[in-house]
Every structure is written in C-alpha cells, then in structure tokens.
Amino acid sequence: MAPPPWHLRGRAWMAVYARPQPGAVLLVRYSHSPVGPYDEVMWVALGAPSPAGPRPQVTRIAVSTPQSVTWGRANWGIPKTLARFEWLGTPERGQVRIQEEGRPLAHLAFQGFGPALPVSAVPVPAPWRTLAQPRLDGENGWWLTRVGLTGRVQPARLSVVDAGALRLGLDRVRPLVTVAVPSGHLHFPVPTPA
Template sequence: MVSTQQSVVWGRRNWAIPKSRADFAWEGVPGHEQVRVTQDGRLLAHLNVQAWGPSVPVTTAVVPAAWRTLVQPPLPEAGDRATLLTTVSASGWVRPARLSVIGGDFHPALLDRRPLLTVAVPDFRMVFPAARVRPA
C-alpha cells in the first residue's frame, strides 16, 4: 500500500513491484500516534504506535549488497521475461515501540499475534535506485 498514484505507477514501471493506493490518516504526536488506513472508503487498518526509549542510528551500509538486492520477475503485463535487480539502501533513527491493532479488516491475523520486535522510525531515508535488467 502506498499513498500516491504516482508511487503505484512508478513502482510497477521501475521495479515490477505491484502496489495499490490507500489513504493514510495520522493523528497524535510523535511517539504516540494512531494511523487509519482506508481504501475506497473501507477501513483496512487502525493502528496505535507508542514509541519509548532512546533513538539509535541504523544503516544498511554494513549489510552486503547481495542481501539488500530485490530480485523481481516482470509483471505479467510487462510482456518480457527479464528479471529486475534493485539494490536498496536505507538509513535513519529507530527506537523501541509498541504496536496495537485497534481495528480494520486488512489483515485479521494481526489481532491474534504479537510482533517479535516493533520499532518506530521517525527519521528514515530509503533509496530505491533504478533496477538493473538481467535478460532471461
């Protein structure tokens, strides 16, 4: 799910990543927030995020490029059989958080499970460069 139609189009065109658009409404203050995700007027998810503790820096610079490379077969509408390779990078600050599901019908299994780790990422930058094409 992404928030703009432009991201839907470019995600498919550049990286063969299928995306759909939704509306995201954030309420609260940093560290104590709620987000409602809706699509076509239907509530998909209503989540509560509470961050606590100190922020620590994170970066993918220490992760080998092979582990950060997405391998995407073309979407059916692309018509060719090339594979797209995208090596992403990211950096930012994270802090521990608690995620609570208030409601929605996007993923009911979230109500039954507790995440092993939840982090708030208030300052984050991710770079998706243009994909490299590997012919079939």
C-alpha cells in the same frame, strides 16, 4: 517523470513477525521523495522464492498518492495500490486508519520511545536487503533492488488493531521485534534484472 534512483526521507515503524508467515509490516511517512510527500503501508514477505534465491518481496502495499503508485510499479515492480490514510495523534504516538476503495485496509497504533541510535543497512547481508519483485511493466522477468538506509532507530510499538485486508491474522500474533525510524534516508537504486 520519476525514474530511479530515488532518494527519500521520512519516518517509519516496522514490526517483524515469525507467523503466520515470516514477514514484516512497515508504515512509512515520506516527507521528501521525487514524487513529493506520501504515506505507505506494506507487508514484506521474508525469504520469498525468486530466481535469485530467497529474498524479501513486497506482496501487499498501499500508498497515498497516484504518482507513487505509477512509479513504484514501473520502476521496481512494487504492486502499489492507492489508499486514504487518516492519522490521529502526534508524529511520535498515535493511530492511522487506512482505507482502500472505501473499504478498511488496516488500522494501526504506533509509538516510539527511548533514545534513537544511528543505523545503516550497510552491514546487513545484501540478499536480506535486496527486494525481488516480478516485473509489472508488461515484460517478463523480475527486478532485484538493493535498498539502502541510513538514519536513527529506536524501540517502538506498532500494534495491529485490524489488518485483515493487509495480512490476515496479524491482530492475533505478537511481533518478534518492533522499531521506529524517527528520521531516515532511503535509497532505491536502478534495479537489475533477475
């Protein structure tokens, strides 16, 4: 069993977009979690409507282990699906091809560069870092999860070679900002109902 809270460690890349809809692509490699190491890629809609007002919402996410699928859906209403991640290159620079049920989901290229500076989510306003997810455990309602992050952040590139099955049109637009988190600690607490 792996109920919340979860404390996770790993590295990540994030690209924030203004269009076709405000949102962000996140690519994460967890080296430690309550269900072991796993990889994930997701689209987070920014300012999505919810009972608590506009909040970030994970609308598409794929992960590399069935345990992460099961507990992400049960604990926080995160709509995880199972996928296969093929990594090429080094942890700092390379590409990843992701397939879901044998079909391409996304092909991303990533690179971090420059100095990595300390970062914390504490100064970020709470609504901006509180996920609002419809419950997926058979109950009505929503879960609100205020995510915590500490670690180091640096400039990066997260290029979308192809992500039509993740989020249509991302390969034709440039992100507003892209960062890498070469080492980070993520905290997913017990959610609260909305």
